[in-house]
Amino acid sequence: MELTANETVAATLQVLRDPAGIPSHPVVFQVLMVFTWVFHMLFVNITLGSALLSLYAFQHRQNRHWNQLSQGMTKAAKVSVSMLIVLGVAPLLFTQVIYDPQWYSSNVLSAAWAIGFIFTLILGYSSWFVFYFKNHDGVKNSAIWWGIFGLAMFVLDGFIMHVLSYQALLPEQWLSWYSADGQADMSGTGLHAYQPGRFLFFMAMSITVLGAFLSAYAHYYKVREDKEHHYLTFVNRLGRKFTFAGLLMQSVTFVWWLFDLPEHLQALQSPLSWGILLFMAVFAAIIKGKQSREMPASYFSLAMAFGLIALIGIFREALRIHYMLPFDYDITDYKVMEDIPSTALFFMTLIGVGGLVGGFFLTAIYKAGRTQGMYQASKQVSQLGSAAVGIMIGWIAVFFLTGIWVWLHNV
Ligand code: HEM
Known part of the structure; x- marks a missing residue:
């Protein structure tokens, strides 16, 4: 019997799956994939937004506030790149577990770019570091080229990520790309x-998130005496403007994205698409209100931006599910080789080690940043630190003891 084109693609996708199966229910991986991607995207947006602003502010550094902002944003982008890289690994691993046929095919079809991605990221990050070291009072104009090159590499990497994600959704075209x-x-x-x-929607989101980040920055430093009130008001006002402008750009590019989607996805009829547009409209209206009433800085915009990225994460995954429907690709029929101990260890590590060690670092960094001069940890923070060290020791012990136990059982 002759197979239709879609059936051939469906059969190909099935054989490209890992025959060893996966250790837990596929939906577990799907939820973790979307959840961790949201954090990756948050830092992608903070990086791109703060890097762009630091370059603009650099050009206006004759003004004291712009100079301070340029230095602050250069530093923020530097830290944020490392966060986006670390937080990109988790969704990458989960994608590879449930969408391995799509992800690997897309990567192999553009292998030079997938490998080049790593080198361009290293070059971009190194260049940004040079800009960071140079961007102090009295810096020469020419230093900006280090920053421009760094940001250009980050945008290129974002584009490569986008192409790899998008190609993965079009399995019916792989063969024609491979053998034109x-x-x-x-x-x-x-x-x-x-x-x-x-x-462009993801790029525009960087402007929204940058604005939210600036408002949070102004609120965060409110308690520090060395951060002038005028400077923080200036940053907060700028933040509101960026958030509003970013939301406008996002709305336009979102509609563009929707109209570019194949008809069978019915994205224009989806409540999720309308929900996202509504969310952006409400967010923009609140920001306009805060702007006109000169409301003080807060973490509100950052929380809203996080909510928006989460909605986009869900939307992206809903799209992928629908893109795959004509090929009968359904993650829930992935072969499962239930491995309860490894799943339990994973979640215990995520909650225990992630919660305590991550919690300790976040608390200490948060408090230290708000302290002028030397930071002295409070009793609770010290206890949290001791608990973090304790759980790490426990984790290493469990890790080795499990290995030794399995090994002894098999000799
Ligand atoms: C400057 C560097 C980076 C930028 C600007 C960037 C940007 C992006 C963007 C815009 C997307 C969404 C693409 C789309 O849906 O069309 C994305 C997705 C993603 N990124 Fe990154 N990224 C960067 C680095 C990384 C790194 C280093 C990793 C992994 C270690 C990573 C892992 C991922 C994963 C797993 C996805 C989702 C793929 C999928 O679900 O198909 N990214 N990134």
Whole structure:
């Protein structure tokens, strides 16, 4: 019996799955994938937004406030890149577990770019570091080129990520990309598909998140005497403007993205699409209100921006599910080889080690940043630190003892 084109693609996707199966229910991985991607995206947006602003502020550094802001944002971008890299690993691992046929095929088809991604990221990060070291009072104008190159590399990396994600959604086209005129192209140098509306939407989100970040920054430093009130008011006002402008740009690019989607996805009829548009409209209206009433800085915009990224994370995943429907690709029928101990260890590590060690670092950094001069940890923070060290020791012990126990059982 002759297979239809979609059935052939469906069969290909099935054989590309890992025959060893996965250790827990696929939905567990799906939820973790979306959840961790939200944090990745938050820091992607903070990086791109603060890097762009630091370059703009650098050009206006004759003014005291812009100078201070340029130095502050250069530092924020530097820290944020490391966060986005670390937080990108988690969704990458989860994608590879449930969408391995799509992710690996897309990566192999553009292998030169997938590998080049790492080098351009290293170059971009190194260049940004040079800009960071140079960007102090009395810096020469030419230093900006280090920053421009760094930001250009980050945007290029975002674009590569976008292409890899998007190509993964189009399995019906893989073969034509691989052998355009019947000739196999093994080079992996092509970037075969991209969606401008979708990519620009993520870029525009950097402006929204930057604005939210600035308002949070102004609120955070309110308690520090060395941060002038005028400066923080200036930062907060700027933040509101950016959030509003970013939301406008996001609305336009979101509609563009929706109109670019294939009809069978019915994205224009989806309540989620309308929900996102509504969320952005309400967010923008609140920001306008706060702007006109000169409301003080707060963490509100950052919390809203986080909510928006979470909605987008869910939307992205809903799209992927629908893109895969014609090929009968449903993650819930992935072969499961239930492994309860490893799943339990994973969640215990996430909650125990992640919660305590992460919690300790976040608390200490948060409090230290709000303290002028030397920070002295309170009794509770010290106890949290001791608990974090204790749980790490416990974790290492469990890790080795489990290994030794398994090994002894198999000799
Ligand atoms: C400057 C560096 C980076 C930027 C600007 C960036 C930006 C982006 C963007 C815009 C997306 C969404 C693409 C789309 O849906 O169209 C994305 C997705 C993603 N990024 Fe990054 N990223 C960067 C680095 C990384 C790194 C280092 C990792 C992993 C270690 C990573 C892992 C991921 C993953 C797993 C996804 C989702 C893929 C999927 O679900 O198909 N990213 N990134």
